[in-house]
Amino acid sequence: MVQRSGLTRGDRRRNDRIEALRTVIRSDRAILAIDLGEDKQVAALLDHDGRVLGRRTVTVKAFALGGLLAWAAAQAGRHGFARVVVGCEPTGHRWRSVMQLADDAGMGFVCVQSLRVHLAREADDYTRDKTDHKDAVVIGKLIARLDCYLPERAEPDWARLRHLGARRARLVTEATSCQQQIADLLGCCWPAALAAAAKPLESTSWLACLSVVVDTGGELAALAAAGLDAFTAAARARLSRFAATRLSHRIARGVFAALTDPGGVGAQRPGALERAGLVLADWQHTRARLGDVQSRMLGVLDAMGLTALVTSIPGLSTVGAAVILAETGDLT
Incomplete structure (x- = not known):
């Protein structure tokens, strides 16, 4: 269905989705992309042009990543960013722990679909080589391009x-x-x-x-x-x-x-x-x-x-x- 403005209903929905994402992925927020694992978490802090501002690897469970988020906030401040938006793949239930930590720290949080990461990894350097460090950067780049989504925050x-x-x-x-x-x-x-x-x-x-x-x-x-x-x-x-x-x-x-x-x-x-x-x-x-x-x-x-x-x-x-x-x- 085409509206008088020339926009279709699909156009309006995509625009609404972009607006909702932009309220979280703002230009004054650095992007903390985390490749989640069971016991090892690999993170990369990026700006919106895909430049890596810092890296960190920690050997803790996902629910204990409060220190990593604090490091990202301090690192982002040194590069002129006011806040941080955190992103990861929705792996198991680990991402929910990270979302809770981000909410408690006043940070934004988004998820990136695993299929998008897989396809972007191939497009990034035309190989299928998979490393945690590479995936963290790929996740961050996808977030900067708004190729992500706002996850549900379900009530009990x-x-x-x-x-x-x-x-x-x-x-x-x-x-x-x-x-x-x-x-x-x-x-x-x-x-x-x-x-x-x-x-x-x-x-x-x-x-x-x-x-x-x-x-x-x-x-x-x-x-x-x-x-x-x-x-x-x-x-x-x-x-x-x-x-x-x-x-x-x-x-x-x-x-x-x-x-x-x-x-x-x-x-x-x-x-x-x-x-x-x-x-x-x-x-x-x-x-x-x-x-x-x-x-x-x-x-x-x-x-x-x-x-x-x-x-x-x-x-x-x-x-x-x-x-x-x-x-x-x-x-x-």
Whole structure:
């Protein structure tokens, strides 16, 4: 959309972003660029033309960099700068400690995306050579060109939601991995079972039937000899493990039929079914932890008074809204 001034909405947003950055990266502030590490921090103090005014390497954790910031402030004063703006890559959670130290010292703080540093390193001297000292200078030059961003300063509730969202993402990955492992194992040792349901790993009845098999040591012949009624009763007794109460008799019959016609690699069957049982237990544990973290996320939404707002959006579940907000932060 083009405005009367000739500027597009994108132009206006870029201009606003530049103005916001310029309030922090001012001409009267020297640039302290830090290449963060676990135990060693390499820093370079630059002016806005990319000239290096000083260097320092310290062997401390990121949360103990107060002395480095004090050194930078003194060094900047000797070169005629009133203050310092601190910048680094958003490495792990270390950058948050540096941001807190910069805020406490009355300094500005910005972050530079790691991809920009990687590309700028190649463009700087046409090599891929990576050293901490070179990266510190590259970070400083990017800040001088405003190729950086102002990081979020989350309030406690928002920060908690972000951490819970990160944990949920990891648990979802774990749960998906467990599903894929079970499907791969059965595809090798007992493929007939996978045909008993359209989407077996999403069927609580099918999972209950699988539990019967793995709980009895994968003795398919013995289960088949016990009969369909005994197998169905055992599967029904395991439904509670999957938060279900009704058993699909069609699926139970399909799994029972697969007991006598398993297919697959017979030599792999005992070990693979044992492993599938272990993975199934892992999956159940992961699902329980996933439910716990999602309940905590909903509690954070309640604490922030956002539950009523997100439930008013058609097609969006409360958990879905919590996940979106955990990734994006405050939508305002």
